Amino acid sequence: MSFTLIIVIVTVLVSALAFRNDELYTKLILWPRRMDNPGEYYRLLTSGFIHADWMHLIFNMFALFIFGQTVEGAFESVGLGQMFFLIMYLTGIVAASLPSFIKNRNNSYYRSLGASGGVAAVLFSFVYFMPWATIYVWFIPMPGIVAAIAYVAYSAYMSRRGGDNVNHDAHLWGAVYGFVFTLLFSPDHGSFFLEQLKHPSFSF
Numbered sequence: 001m002s003f004t005l006i007i008v009i010v011t012v013l014v015s016a017l018a019f020r021n022d023e024l025y026t027k028l029i030l031w032p033r034r035m036d037n038p039g040e041y042y043r044l045l046t047s048g049f050i051h052a053d054w055m056h057l058i059f060n061m062f063a064l065f066i067f068g069q070t071v072e073g074a075f076e077s078v079g080l081g082q083m084f085f086l087i088m089y090l091t092g093i094v095a096a097s098l099p100s101f102i103k104n105r106n107n108s109y110y111r112s113l114g115a116s117g118g119v120a121a122v123l124f125s126f127v128y129f130m131p132w133a134t135i136y137v138w139f140i141p142m143p144g145i146v147a148a149i150a151y152v153a154y155s156a157y158m159s160r161r162g163g164d165n166v167n168h169d170a171h172l173w174g175a176v177y178g179f180v181f182t183l184l185f186s187p188d189h190g191s192f193f194l195e196q197l198k199h200p201s202f203s204f
Contacts, residue, residue, distance in 0.1 A: 003086045004068030008061045011049050011115055015057045018050040025050060030097055030112040032104040044101060047113045048093035060115040067119075067126045074129040078186055085122075088181045092121030096174035100167055117170040121178025124148060128182040128193050132201045145197070151175060 018025040030047035034040055051057035072085045096117020104110035126133070131145040142150075155172035158164065183190050 002069055002072055003082055003089075004065060004072055007068070007086075007089060008065055011051075011061060012057065014049040015051045019054075028113075030100065032101045032110055033106065033108045035101065035105075044094045044097040045090065047097060048115045048118050050113045051115070052113060056114060060119050064115065064119050064122060067122050071122050071125045071129065074125075078188070078192075080185060080187075084185060088121055088125060088178060089118045092174050092177050092181070093118040095177040096120065096170040099169045099173050103169070112167045112170065114167070114170070116167065117174030117177075120151075120171050120174030121181065123151075124175045124178035125182040128179055128186070131193060131196050143200070148175070148179075 014028070018028060028043065028046040028050050030043050035043055051060065068085070068089075072082050075084050076082055093115065097112070100110075100112050127144040127148045131143065131148075133144045134141045135144045135147040136142075137147050137150070152172060152175060155168045155175065158166070159168040159172055183193070186192070
């Protein structure tokens with residue numbers, strides 16, 4: 001069984017339990033104001049395994065399932081092994097949560113949850129390996145590298161604008177983390193990515 005499928009199953013189970021258990025939901029969510037001692041830092045990770053509602057959960061897990069298995073295979077093909085995929089995903093959730101934690105340490109009302117940071121890390125690792133692969137953005141096909149640039153620009157803009165109850169910081173920093181993680185640990189350290197950029201190949 002792939003790590004992608006394991007993550008999906010665990011996340012669905014934990015999220016479903018949290019939907020019906022307010023105590024568990026409160027215990028796992030990213031709540032910076034309550035994280036005033038290291039014993040609460042686990043929330044940086046656990047918040048990635050609960051979701052606001054079923055639609056939020058399904059959207060994230062569908063994206064993870066679509067891109068995750070391909071990235072797992074890519075990690076294995078370059079000699080990193082599937083374990084690196086799991087490490088990237090879990091640390092991606094933490095890395096994506098840190099900016100929100102730091103920014104909102106004194107905000108009693110701020111809370112955040114969802115796997116978006118880890119999923120963004122997987123998506124941008126996918127773009128590293130296959131920058132010209134087709135990605136559908138709201139049913140519109142476009143090259144992965146173009147979708148990635150648009151994603152980063154939109155996330156950065158919305159992060160500054162705010163006001164829509166979405167943690168765009170997690171999307172932005174999860175994406176950056178996934179690309180940098182792959183760049184650092186892939187044996188070619190970016191040469192494969194750059195070589196592919198020189199040879200565009202995109203079809204609808």
